[in-house]
Amino acid sequence: MKKITNNTYVGWYEDMLFWRKFEDKLAALYIKQKIRGFLHLYNGQEAVLAGSLHAMELGKDRMITAYRNHVQPIGMGEDPKKVMAELLGKATGTSLGLGGSMHIFSKEYRFYGGHGIVGGQIPLGAGMAFGDKYFNRKIVTLCFMGDGAVRQGSLHETLNLATLWKLPVVFIVENNGYAMGTSVSRTSINEEIWKLGLGYDIPCEPFDGMDPVKSAKSIYKAINLARSGGGPSFLEAKTYRYRGHSMSDAQHYRTKEEVEEYKKIDPIFKVKDLIIKKKYLTTKEIESIDKKVKDRIDECERFAEDSPFPEKSVLYDSVYDQKDYPFIKHKLS
Secondary structure (H helix, E strand, O other): OOOOOHHHHHHHHHHHHHHHHHHHHHHHHHHOOOOOOOOOOOOOOHHHHHHHHHHOOOOOOEEEOOOOOOOHHHHHOOOHHHHHHHHOOOOOOOOOOOOOHHHOOEHHHOEOOOOOOOOOHHHHHHHHHHHHHHOOOOOOEEEEEEOOHHHOHHHHHHHHHHHHOOOOEEEEEEEOOEEOOEEHHHOOOOOOHHHHHHHHOOOEEEEEOOOHHHHHHHHHHHHHHHHOOOOOEEEEEEOOOOOOOOOOOOOOOOOHHHHHHHHOOOHHHHHHHHHHHHOOOOHHHHHHHHHHHHHHHHHHHHHHHHOOOOOOOHHHHOOOOOOOOOOOOOOOO
8 A cells, every 4th residue: 555644644634625625515506506406415424535545546446336426536536627517417517417416427537426326336336346357457446335225135146246256346335324314223233334244255344434544554455355366345434424414304313412523533633633743734834725625616616607508419419329319209399
């Protein structure tokens, strides 16, 4: 794994702060009804992504996840302006404005969604890994899911085949404690989700998903195993989300005191405190990063707001490859 240096911590601080502020801006735009449908925010879980990106070989490895998926493609290299435009349904978005919040996609930067069906990404992640193994590409796929998705049959079928075929895939459960509004304790006889891997004889372990260092170390170990032909791993990131399941979530299932308690271990502030303690940056340099992040967010918002909505013809162009649309019997007016 790449060495974790003072520059690593500074990069983590800027990246995680940007992801947090990006999601906060999306929440504000949602309230203004600039973003429609559902909106699931990543606030609180940034250390999992920061650690993952440090452990991966960017430009080579792949990532696939569920619908809490706005900042992952940004971390992989996608232009955040295009991601925000996608959320606003604009033609300049990552999927021409047709995917929206739950279906961000960036093949160029090896980010394969963004999937609205709970657990739907799990067999797809294994499928990509199967292709990479078949062609001997030495690529590893990171397949993320929420704690609610582990109740889906697709996970268990996939774990069985992925282990049997020794596929180069790392399954990572981002356990933020609640599947929508249902706590893990109400859905499972065993709250240690990582132990599900034991039944498939697959390497499995939990890690602190509020710490980018611990996240990076656990994920790198699993990536290294997969890349060397050792097959998949099943990891549980113990993390927390500070906002509701989606913007429509009233959060009656947890107390404000619980949320405030978890904010004491906010990964962004933990990294910032370390930077100050170790004197990696001065207060003025940190303020400069904060301003830089704010300016980037403003730039993304302007780009998205100023971008046009897609033309109606894109509905056809994105579905049919054959330009005379042979399957359409009645031409729409």
